[in-house]
Amino acid sequence: MTGRIVKAISGFYYVRLEDGRVLQCKARGVFKKRDINPLVGDLVDIDAQGTQEGTITEVHPRHSALVRPPVANVDQALLVVSLVQPPLSLYQLDKMLAMLALSNIEVGIGFTKVDLPFAQQVLDEVKxxxxxxxxxxxxxxxxxxxGLQSLERFLKGKITVLTGQSGVGKSTMLKTLVPESGALTGHVGHRSKRGRQTTTHVELYPYTDGYVADTPGFSQYDFDKLEPTHLGSLFREIAQYSADCEYRGCLHITDSGCAVLAAVESNQIVKSRYHSYVQLVKELQEAKARRY
Ligand SMILES: Nc1nc2c(ncn2[C@@H]2O[C@H](COP(=O)(O)OP(=O)(O)OP(=O)(O)O)[C@@H](O)[C@H]2O)c(=O)[nH]1
Ligand SMILES: [Mg+2]
Ligand SMILES: [Zn+2]
Known part of the structure; x- marks a missing residue:
């Protein structure tokens, strides 16, 4: 039998079969020796023992694997961004888009809380x-x-992770899509960063013919190791204009004759995006300096 690992907790894997049943499984003992580490999202073969339990005998090849959060075969991310409460940070938005680009994951942006005062104005500016x-x-x-119909269309048939800062509405969204998810939603006070209701493990919930997961957020670990000169390739418009840049390894910050700077000056590149880029270059330079 073949199924999908939808949850992993203390040595047990919960494998969802095509007929919708979920079996609690152990991995074959030999996996450890071979350094095979089944992940949530993996397609696996199992031997069932009775109707509730089984053993994972084979892990199918993955087309992708995220480390933090640990999920395999993710097709896309929905970057959930609140327009107000917490207020929109374009810098955070652009940074997360760059991080997702580095992970090679397709991404859509879901702006939430359009119902709150001033949200529409913010949306009109940034959309x-x-x-x-x-x-x-x-x-x-x-x-x-x-917006639920467009959300359903976006999610259809894919494995999607919901990601985004605390309090933007990821769990609320999941609970709306999959009421039985029992997702915990928190009320955002100003400093509820480490609140007990924050999502801590990854679980895939079947939705239409795909899966959705609420994630605790992406690790910045790999991103911090990025060479500052590579950052431009993670900003779609900067990547495009840097092809015309005269300088190899140009950071697109000071040089005259830089095609990216010229595009910023003529408003072909939006200033807020460029500001995010510059701030991130500085962050990466500082991270790099700390490593030496
Ligand atoms: N007005 C309004 N409030 C929303 C909307 N979506 C979520 N909220 C509220 O925003 C607060 C935070 O939502 P959560 O779903 O817990 O946020 P989260 O992204 O899961 O946060 P973490 O688990 O901390 O990462 C809750 O009080 C929700 O009721 C929305 O579309 N409109
Ligand atoms: Mg949550
Ligand atoms: Zn340049």
Missing amino acids: PVYTQLNYEVLELNVRSGV
């Missing part, structure tokens, strides 16, 4: 920036169901 860059942009009020 064109990202649609222009060919990101799929969804507008959502998960509480009242606004």
Whole structure:
């Protein structure tokens, strides 16, 4: 029998079969010796023991694997971003888009809380920036169901991770999509960063013919090791213009004759995006300096 690992807790893997049954499984003893580490998202073969339990006998090849959060075969991420409460940070948004680009994951942006005061104004300002860059942009009020159809279309048939900062509405979204997920949603106070209701492990929930997972957020670990000169390739428009840049290894910050700077000056590159880029270059330079 073949199934998908939807959850992993203290040595047990929960494998969902095609008929919807979920079996609690152990991995074959030999996996450890061979350094095979089954992940949530893996397609696996199992031997069933009775109707509730089984043993994983084979892990199918993965097309992708994230380390933190540990999930295999993710097709795409929905970057959940709240327009207000917590307020939108373009810097955080651009940084997360760059991090997802580094992980090679397709990404859509889901702006939440469109129902709250001033959210529409913020949305009108930022939405064109990202649609222009060919990101799929969804507008959502998960509480009242606004935008749910486009969300369903986005999720259909894919394995999707919901990611984004604390308090933006990921768990609320999951609970709306999959009521039985029992996702914990927190009320955001100003400093509820490490609140007990924050999601801590990854679980895939079947939705339409795909899966959705709420994630505790992406690790910055690999990103911090990125060479500052590579950052431009993770910003779609900067990557495009840097092809015309005269300088190899140009950081696109000071040199005259830099095609990216010229595009910023003529407003072909949006200033807020460029600001995020510059700030990130500085962060990466500082991270690099700390390593030596
Ligand atoms: N007005 C409004 N409130 C929302 C919406 N979506 C979520 N909320 C509220 O925002 C708060 C935080 O939502 P959560 O779903 O817990 O946020 P989260 O992204 O899961 O946060 P973490 O688990 O900490 O990462 C809750 O009080 C939700 O009720 C929305 O579309 N509109
Ligand atoms: Mg949550
Ligand atoms: Zn340049």
